Amino acid sequence: SAVISQKPSRDICQRGTSLTIQCQVDSQVTMMFWYRQQPGQSLTLIATANQGSEATYESGFVIDKFPISRPNLTFSTLTVSNMSPEDSSIYLCSVEARLYLADYNEQFFGPGTRLTVL
Amino acid sequence: QKEVEQNSGPLSVPEGAIASLNCTYSDRGSQSFFWYRQYSGKSPELIMFIYSNGDKEDGRFTAQLNKASQYVSLLIRDSQPSDSATYLCAVGARYALNFGKGTSLLVTP
Numbered sequence: 689s690a691v692i693s694q695k696p697s698r699d700i701c702q703r704g705t706s707l708t709i710q711c712q713v714d715s716q717v718t719m720m721f722w723y724r725q726q727p728g729q730s731l732t733l734i735a736t737a738n739q740g741s742e743a744t745y746e747s748g749f750v751i752d753k754f755p756i757s758r759p760n761l762t763f764s765t766l767t768v769s770n771m772s773p774e775d776s777s778i779y780l781c782s783v784e785a786r787l788y789l790a791d792y793n794e795q796f797f798g799p800g801t802r803l804t805v806l
Numbered sequence: 807q808k809e810v811e812q813n814s815g816p817l818s819v820p821e822g823a824i825a826s827l828n829c830t831y832s833d834r835g836s837q838s839f840f841w842y843r844q845y846s847g848k849s850p851e852l853i854m855f856i857y858s859n860g861d862k863e864d865g866r867f868t869a870q871l872n873k874a875s876q877y878v879s880l881l882i883r884d885s886q887p888s889d890s891a892t893y894l895c896a897v898g899a900r901y902a903l904n905f906g907k908g909t910s911l912l913v914t915p
Contacts, residue, residue: 733903798849
């Protein structure tokens with residue numbers, strides 16, 4: 689399986705500041721995904737990040753607010769810019785990988801970053 | 807907007823009973839379907855996937871898919887208190903997954 693780590697695990701930030709979340713995978717993967725899970729809600733895809741190209745953002749999410757970097761096949765960052773209390777959420781990094789001899793791709797999730805904006 | 811719908815619950819079942827979780831989806835072209843379990847404060851973990859119409863069994867879990875009716879279900883037999891969690895239905899999209907809001911399951915001793 690793909691082992692994913694995220695930093696920080698949690699943070700409390702002031703309104704108007706920015707936070708960069710790091711995601712590290714223990715193997716090379718083509719596609720990495722960033723999701724948001726607001727309190728009591730399901731996961732919402734923010735963007736898909738491929739190495740060497742611009743991230744693809746979902747409706748309702750823009751690069752100025754959530755810039756993403758993908759410098760190599762094992763690492764990505766998501767920045768939450770100019771934060772407001774509405775950005776308080778869990779942010780999850782995810783990768784798609786195929787286990788040995790499996791006939792399907794599985795999506796693995798990192799432990800998440802719990803962000804609180806005051 | 808491609809929707810994945812689930813009853814939010816909570817669904818409460820006694821220990822040893824069968825828990826039945828349901829999910830409907832709007833995109834008729836969807837090909838892959840997943841059930842994730844999420845414990846409070848933890849990340850989702852995959853417990854079942856299904857691609858073809860019919861039933862797929864794995865231990866105490868059975869996934870059922872009916873593409874004509876656009877619904878997916880998950881049955882948990884011999885439910886245990888440790889099964890208490892939120893179960894997320896996910897439908898494969900072009901690159902990532904569309905998730906439902908999840909059904910909270912509570913298995914009472």
